[in-house]
Amino acid sequence: MKKKIxxxxxxxxxxxxxxxxxxxxxxxxxxxxxxxxxxxxxxTKIADITNDYSDIDSTIFNKKDLLYRELAMNYILDPxxxxxxxxxxxxxxxxxxxxxxxxxxxxxxIPDLQLDFAIVLxxxxxxxxxxxxxTIFAEKPIIGNKLYGDLASLDDAFLVxxxxxxxxxxxxxxxxxxxxxxxxxxxxxxxxxxxxxxxAMILCFAIxxxxxxxxxFVIAIKALIKQKKVSDIKTDFINNITHELxxxxxxxxxxxxxxxxxxxxxxxxxxxxxVATISRxxxxxxxxxxxxLNNSLEDSEIELQKEKINSEIFLNSIINDxxxxxxxxxxxxxxxxxxxxxxxxxxxxxxxxxxxxxxxxKYGCNHINIRTSLVNNQFNISxxxxxxxxxxxxxxxxxxxxxxVEQGNLHNTKGLGLGLFYVNQIIEAHQxxxxxxxxxxKGAVFNISIPSV
Numbered sequence: 001m002k003k004k005i006x007x008x009x010x011x012x013x014x015x016x017x018x019x020x021x022x023x024x025x026x027x028x029x030x031x032x033x034x035x036x037x038x039x040x041x042x043x044t045k046i047a048d049i050t051n052d053y054s055d056i057d058s059t060i061f062n063k064k065d066l067l068y069r070e071l072a073m074n075y076i077l078d079p080x081x082x083x084x085x086x087x088x089x090x091x092x093x094x095x096x097x098x099x100x101x102x103x104x105x106x107x108x109x110i111p112d113l114q115l116d117f118a119i120v121l122x123x124x125x126x127x128x129x130x131x132x133x134x135t136i137f138a139e140k141p142i143i144g145n146k147l148y149g150d151l152a153s154l155d156d157a158f159l160v161x162x163x164x165x166x167x168x169x170x171x172x173x174x175x176x177x178x179x180x181x182x183x184x185x186x187x188x189x190x191x192x193x194x195x196x197x198x199x200a201m202i203l204c205f206a207i208x209x210x211x212x213x214x215x216x217f218v219i220a221i222k223a224l225i226k227q228k229k230v231s232d233i234k235t236d237f238i239n240n241i242t243h244e245l246x247x248x249x250x251x252x253x254x255x256x257x258x259x260x261x262x263x264x265x266x267x268x269x270x271x272x273x274x275v276a277t278i279s280r281x282x283x284x285x286x287x288x289x290x291x292x293l294n295n296s297l298e299d300s301e302i303e304l305q306k307e308k309i310n311s312e313i314f315l316n317s318i319i320n321d322x323x324x325x326x327x328x329x330x331x332x333x334x335x336x337x338x339x340x341x342x343x344x345x346x347x348x349x350x351x352x353x354x355x356x357x358x359x360x361x362k363y364g365c366n367h368i369n370i371r372t373s374l375v376n377n378q379f380n381i382s383x384x385x386x387x388x389x390x391x392x393x394x395x396x397x398x399x400x401x402x403x404x405v406e407q408g409n410l411h412n413t414k415g416l417g418l419g420l421f422y423v424n425q426i427i428e429a430h431q432x433x434x435x436x437x438x439x440x441x442k443g444a445v446f447n448i449s450i451p452s453v
Contacts, residue, residue: 005228009221016217020210027199027206034195042113042186043160049109063094069169072126072178075136086137089121090145099148114189118143118151122162123181141183149185157187251281304345304429308453311340311372311379318350319370322357329361334371341453342379344430349450352426353381356446359420360385365443374452381448390438398436399424 071088074081106115122145124137139145143154151157167178188194196203255278264270312335319331360368365387373380390398399420427434432450 005224008224012217012220016213019213023206023210027202030199030202031195034198038188038191038195038198039158042110042115042188045110045113046106046160046184046186049105064092065165065167067092068124068165068178068180069167072167072176073169075126076128076176082136085124086121086145089124090147092147095148099150102148103150116149116151116157116187116189118149118154118157118185119147119163120154120183120185121145121147121180122183123179125179127177127179128175141185147182151185151187154185157185160184160186249285252278252285255281304348306343306345308341308343309346311335311342312338314342314346314350315353315370315372315381318353318357322354326357326361329365330367332367332369334369337372337374337379340372340374340379342450343453344450345426348426349430352423353383353448355420355423356383356448360387360444363387363390363444377452378449379452381450382445383448384443384445386443389440389442390436390444391440392438399434 067089071081071085075085102117102119103115106117120141120143121137122139122141123135126134126136128134141154141159143151161184163182163184165180165182167180169176169178255274258264259271259274264274315333315335319333323329323331357368360383363385365385367386369382369384371382371384373382424434427448427450430450432448434449435447436444437447438444
């Protein structure tokens with residue numbers, strides 16, 4: 001049974017992980033689509049502003065073309081100038097002015113987005129007559145090759161478009177063509193927030209779905225564990241009730257057989273002793289049956305027959321009866337509530353207090369101290385014993401149905417585990433409370449509080 005439950009739990013966890021992974025995949029796919037859609041929108045808006053950024057200020061770009069042509073001609077005349085071409089282009093004199101003009105254009109045309117941009121030089125290729133192309137400069141886009149713009153890094157930027165330009169010229173000995181390639185990169189401030197805002201409904205649905213799955217999983221596992229616990233408790237209960245019933249039944253069987261002997265029937269003393277034994281065992285059987293029947297009731301089904309009683313007389317009668325059946329137990333009392341009147345069910349509350357006292361005896365006490373007090377119209381009964389005590393980790397289980405305190409893995413004391421559960425039912429039916437203070441090896445104190453008249 002335990003193995004099946006463990007396998008079921010494991011399978012449920014695997015299914016939960018698989019569903020969560022699927023949900024994550026769907027959200028991630030949607031996120032990637034939204035990012036691509038957003039970037040396409042930005043590209044379209046920028047394309048509507050200008051297809052060729054040279055139309056921002058034709059004068060500046062004429063200067064740029066003249067600079068490129070001059071550098072190409074210098075290279076043809078003196079190839080040693082190759083190393084200076086890149087630095088000359090990157091350190092152009094119109095960098096700041098063009099950056100400002102482009103930024104202003106973006107702010108005017110796309111006011112809802114905060115853009116940072118960079119135009120990066122990618123290629124500078126020279127074609128001289130029929131000779132093979134001479135690639136003076138060609139690199140992957142890096143921010144260090146920035147021509148214009150205020151972007152500090154390409155890490156969070158995306159490519160909007162490439163601009164290819166051609167320039168023709170001639171030297172004394174030959175004609176040439178120059179091909180250049182620039183790339184426009186854009187970064188949008190808080191673009192993640194924009195994407196997440198667009199995905200708000202999807203994210204809420206995904207999170208709600210995952211939380212619902214986890215909640216249902218936890219509820220199902222708790223129900224499964226609780227069901228297993230109930231099954232174990234029922235099995236334990238059946239074993240215990242069987243053991244408890246066997247003892248008086250065996251005694252009754254033996255006593256009945258002995259009574260069949262003529263010599264026993266003729267001996268009045270032996271006969272009376274056997275009859276008393278049969279009577280006691282019969283009462284024990286009746287008590288066991290009554291205890292099981294009584295504890296099959298719920299809180300609301302306990303019907304109280306309340307009457308007005310004197311607290312001291314009531315408690316002394318319980319203590320005197322208990323002393324008769326447990327002569328070896330020393331009981332001391334400290335009553336600070338003399339002449340207190342209570343309105344309660346005498347039979348049920350007597351059973352509750354007797355169960356607490358018998359429970360103390362079961363768990364090895366030799367001395368019991370009973371104290372009473374009256375505080376704010378609450379009648380308090382404190383029952384303290386010097387038994388083996390109860391581990392603090394077990395306190396929350398004491399009043400559960402069929403629970404019995406274990407020593408190691410064994411139940412060293414007899415009983416059905418119904419006593420304290422029944423006590424709690426009775427006290428609650430009187431609108432009272434019961435609590436325990438104990439630690440292993442230090443005895444236990446049961447505090448009962450019920451309303452006074």
